[in-house]
Amino acid sequence: MSExxxxxxxxxxxxxxxxxxxxxxxxxxxxxxxxxxxxVVDPTxxxxxxxxxxxxxxxxxxxxxxxxxxxxxxxxxxLLGACRDGTTVGLRDELAIRLGLLGIRxxxxxxxxxxxxxAHGRLWWTGKGRRDRTVTAGPTLxxxxxxxxxxxxxxxxxxxxxxxxxxxxxxxxxxRQGGAxxxxxxxxxxxxxxxxxxxxxAEAAGLGHVAPHDLRRTAAGLLHVAxxxxxxxxxxxxxxxxxxxxxxxxxxxxSYIDPLTxxxxxxxxxxxxx
Numbered sequence: 001m002s003e004x005x006x007x008x009x010x011x012x013x014x015x016x017x018x019x020x021x022x023x024x025x026x027x028x029x030x031x032x033x034x035x036x037x038x039x040v041v042d043p044t045x046x047x048x049x050x051x052x053x054x055x056x057x058x059x060x061x062x063x064x065x066x067x068x069x070x071x072x073x074x075x076x077x078x079l080l081g082a083c084r085d086g087t088t089v090g091l092r093d094e095l096a097i098r099l100g101l102l103g104i105r106x107x108x109x110x111x112x113x114x115x116x117x118x119a120h121g122r123l124w125w126t127g128k129g130r131r132d133r134t135v136t137a138g139p140t141l142x143x144x145x146x147x148x149x150x151x152x153x154x155x156x157x158x159x160x161x162x163x164x165x166x167x168x169x170x171x172x173x174x175x176r177q178g179g180a181x182x183x184x185x186x187x188x189x190x191x192x193x194x195x196x197x198x199x200x201x202a203e204a205a206g207l208g209h210v211a212p213h214d215l216r217r218t219a220a221g222l223l224h225v226a227x228x229x230x231x232x233x234x235x236x237x238x239x240x241x242x243x244x245x246x247x248x249x250x251x252x253x254x255s256y257i258d259p260l261t262x263x264x265x266x267x268x269x270x271x272x273x274x
Contacts, residue, residue, distance in 0.1 A: 115162030
């Protein structure tokens with residue numbers, strides 16, 4: 001195995017982050033080969049230039065569907081409005097999307113249980129990295145949770161228990177067979193079900209492709225653009241970091257704020273500095 005062989009394999013993928021991932025995998029494998037005596041030379045030592053040639057990218061800029069930051073109207077009027085079709089599935093989808101717009105990751109939304117919902121409108125759970133997370137639900141979300149609790153209890157024929165999943169999946173194939181879409185209350189919602197709910201409602205709202213993680217980005221973006229009457233920011237970087245529960249504010253800045261503002265910051269600065 002030569003440096004040329006490695007470069008050919010590592011750079012065979014089109015995206016920068018994928019190239020960097022393959023480089024890391026190759027280095028890990030070669031280090032194992034060195035420890036076990038399978039090789040005596042590390043061909044990856046000459047590949048440091050690849051990290052400069054393929055810098056990290058954020059916001060899925062090289063993906064088929066780059067990251068999106070929805071406006072308030074797109075998120076709270078059009079996207080949530082597309083859920084209000086008078087069905088149980090629509091109620092579930094609105095609740096799921098509102099939870100995503102609070103900054104909760106899609107995998108965490110799917111794992112929430114009724115025991116996570118406190119009586120005073122706070123939600124708590126164990127999130128990424130086994131860290132305790134909490135969010136505060138606003139009045140609209142609190143009312144929606146109570147409506148969903150009533151529908152849920154009637155479907156089960158009993159009061160919901162703390163270990164019941166907060167969200168349930170949909171009956172597969174019901175709509176395809178000409179029937180009404182309905183919730184399958186015996187099965188918890190999976191991350192894939194959450195993905196389908198978000199993308200389906202986004203298409204219905206005329207928004208095109210919206211991914212579940214775009215809801216989390218939107219939460220950061222809406223907080224970032226919120227202004228007081230004097231034009232000042234209502235939330236600074238550390239506030240947004242706390243809402244998203246990032247361990248490092250650099251993650252919030254690099255992956256959620258910078259991609260949102262970089263494209264027009266010089267145009268906005270020109271107006272101020274003119």
